[in-house]
Amino acid sequence: MQILDGKALSLKIREEVKKEVEELKTNGITPGLAVILVGNDPASQTYVKMKAKACKMTGIYSITHEMPEDISEEEIIETIEMMNKNPNIDGILVQLPLPKHIDTTKILEVIDPKKDVDGFHPYNFGRLNQGLDSFVPCTPLGVMELLKEYNIDVKGLNACVVGASNIVGKPMAALLLNSFATVDICHIYTKDLKSHTKRADLLVVGVGKPNLITEDMVKDGAIVIDIGINKVDDKIIGDVDFENVSKKASFITPVPGGVGPMTIAMLLKNTLKAAKNER
Ligand code: NAD
Numbered sequence: 001m002q003i004l005d006g007k008a009l010s011l012k013i014r015e016e017v018k019k020e021v022e023e024l025k026t027n028g029i030t031p032g033l034a035v036i037l038v039g040n041d042p043a044s045q046t047y048v049k050m051k052a053k054a055c056k057m058t059g060i061y062s063i064t065h066e067m068p069e070d071i072s073e074e075e076i077i078e079t080i081e082m083m084n085k086n087p088n089i090d091g092i093l094v095q096l097p098l099p100k101h102i103d104t105t106k107i108l109e110v111i112d113p114k115k116d117v118d119g120f121h122p123y124n125f126g127r128l129n130q131g132l133d134s135f136v137p138c139t140p141l142g143v144m145e146l147l148k149e150y151n152i153d154v155k156g157l158n159a160c161v162v163g164a165s166n167i168v169g170k171p172m173a174a175l176l177l178n179s180f181a182t183v184d185i186c187h188i189y190t191k192d193l194k195s196h197t198k199r200a201d202l203l204v205v206g207v208g209k210p211n212l213i214t215e216d217m218v219k220d221g222a223i224v225i226d227i228g229i230n231k232v233d234d235k236i237i238g239d240v241d242f243e244n245v246s247k248k249a250s251f252i253t254p255v256p257g258g259v260g261p262m263t264i265a266m267l268l269k270n271t272l273k274a275a276k277n278e279r
Contacts, residue, residue, distance in 0.1 A: 002252075009265070029279050037066050038071055054268055076107055125174075140174075154181040157202045160202070222249055226240040
């Protein structure tokens, strides 16, 4: 069994991004990212801080617009429209989840698709599904980079994606399909989850349920990617029972240190891509 070390790869990517940012700066261009954070959700606050820190370390300019929980949709939209017009801002990211009174789809659709570094705009999602160049959501993009780093070719593999959200599972499945895997997508209403996971050469799990995937659900020699992040007794664990599943897997991502750091690295890459596209 080999560990897919997302932490190490993310550091390598950060260095590459840093070099490219330095080059852009010599041409008078500083890539810029605007982050919109609404409310006081501690996890969201932590993620936004991590993103800002990563930007700083790579020389990307970042600004966080912090907004109170009871802010109106109109005020968020006005801020996004301002950022859409700002020539120093290449990427715009709205940290999810948004408070219940805000229509998330409506907000995401206001972001200029050329600045949509999270890849959540339906325009980019549509292009991704057609196999066209687009901004791809950072988490599934990070998974693909990790597979590439370890020379894992997904062509022809039976892949099973557990979790079908717009930001994780669906784009993950689209990327795997675009790379010619045969893809099974499972979700909360899937009957007999094990019958699907057990057949998978490549099992990707992004649900948010600790130990959802146990050893008996995994094929011998499978590649296992755990996207889940769960806080249990002050510890961060994934959706896969790592201790037992790792004994059966050929490759597996740890949590933490697997997909999480790759997500942030891909945000930096997407911001750089936006700056290179538009300036
Ligand atoms: P979500 O709640 O939007 O979606 C969860 C998905 O899992 C849904 O499609 C649902 O149908 C499915 N699901 C729920 N229970 C299930 C079950 N018992 N069996 C099969 N499917 C089931 O969540 P999300 O935003 O997609 O995030 C999923 C997980 O990934 C969370 O733990 C989140 O913290 C984590 N995440 C990690 C990163 C990272 O950088 N590593 C980034 C984003 C999300």
